Amino acid sequence: MNILVTGGAGFIGSAVCRLLAMDEKKRVINVDKLTYAGNLESLNSISKKANYLHRKVDICDSAAILDILRQEEIDIVMHLAAESHVDRSIDSPGAFVETNVVGTFSLLNAALEYWRSLPAAKKKTFRFHHISTDEVFGDLPFDEGVFTEDTPYAPSSPYSASKAASDHFVRAWHETYDLPVVLSNCSNNYGPFHFPEKLIPLVILNALEEKQLPVYGAGANVRDWLHVEDHARALYLVATQGKVGESYNVGGRAERTNLQVVQSICDILDRKRPRSGGGYQDLITFVDDRPGHDRRYAIDPTKIENELGWRAQYTFESGLADTIDWYLNNEWWWGEIRQQKYGGERLGGNYKGAA
Incomplete structure (x- = not known):
């Protein structure tokens, strides 16, 4: 099985690549143009394996993607490449439209041309798996409701709007051109190799450096947390066993307020x-809320649990403890990112890290 993973040097993409490459019967082709959040060091454990390959290609380059699909005889596309930080999308929405919307459009065109050229047997088993977010659904009241696969879209930020648009394009390519697609929408991920501008790694590393731990508003906004390795297992199941044309919500059943997480x-x-001199909670600082900050996300993962047999293996408590251990023991990975890419720029500053 030849699997193309877009954005495979990112946080979730690298977890997917590591999972897939451990099976010698699978060949993993990681397409990642290596923007600021892409880090090949996240793939050190598989980088020398014969069944893993990285190609530095932009998903907006349809011709280059089509060449890779043909050369590598791809069976499954797992599309994770995306700009994903809400604060960045507020400051620079154009990049999110370019990568998340135009990039997905370009990738779909390449996949469609490739799929149409396949022999009947390969054509029947080919899949295009589009990975999205629960943020496309907007937000929920604090005290009721969950997102299901039938929840109407109501994005609040430029990021979630760009992901919603890409979801719609994927569905349109299935309905109009019969491209065999599956979709999934996930809740907030956390775990090893998480880029240090996101909430959990930012708080861990700020705390270790005795810096402020900024929390938006009163910290009352609620997110459902999903360990990235649980998510990677779910994504493989959706890609290989999901019903064509269907979407699957993936969540950890672990709702917490941002303040509770911190x-x-x-x-x-x-x-x-x-x-020395007190507990880490003394470093918590409440800052002005960001524009369009959704109140609560909560995913109902019943469909993927019942249809595909997936269950989250990590509790939030066990996953968070393991994640903190990883950051304590792996400064080799985050130290250079923290210093060179964000030293004195915005980490811990304007990008305050609330989810």
Whole structure:
């Protein structure tokens, strides 16, 4: 099985590549143009394996993507390449339209041309799996409701609007051209190799450096948390066993307020790496809320649990503790990113890290 993973040097994409490449019967082709959040060091554990290959290609380059699809005889496309940070989308929405909308459009065109050229047997088994976010559904009241696969789209930020648009294009290519697609929408991911501008790694690393732990508003906004390795397993199941034309919501059944997440990180660090002169919660600082900040996300993963037999293996408590251990023990990975790419620029500044 030859699987093309777009954005395979990113956080979720690298977890998918690591999972797939452990099976010698699978060949993994990672297409990633290596923007600021792409890091090939996240793939060190598989980089020398014979069944793994990285190609530095922009998904907006349809001709180059089509060449790869043909050369590598791809059976499944798992499309994860995306700009994904909400704060960045507010400052620079154009990049999100270019990558998330135009990039998906270009990728779909290449996949369609490739699929149409396949022999009947290969054509029947080919899949285009588009990976999206629960943010396309907008937000929920604090005290009721969950996102299902039938929840209407109501994006609030330029990021979620760009992902919603890409979801619609994928569905249109299935309905109009019969391209065999499957979709999935996930809740907030966390775990090893998470880029240090996102909430959980930002709080961990700020705490270790005795910096402020910024929390938007009162920290009451709620997110459902999903360990990235649980998500990677779910994505493989959707790509290989999901019903064509269907979407699957993937969530961890682990709702927490942003403040609870930050407090939990502080409590774990108090045990694992105590600071002198007080606890880490003393570093928590409340800052002005960001524009269009959704109140609550909550995913109902019943469909993927019942139809594909997937279950999250990590609890939030076990996953968070393991994640903190990883950051404590892997400064080789995050240290250079923290210093060279964000030293004194915005990390811990304008990008305050609230989800």
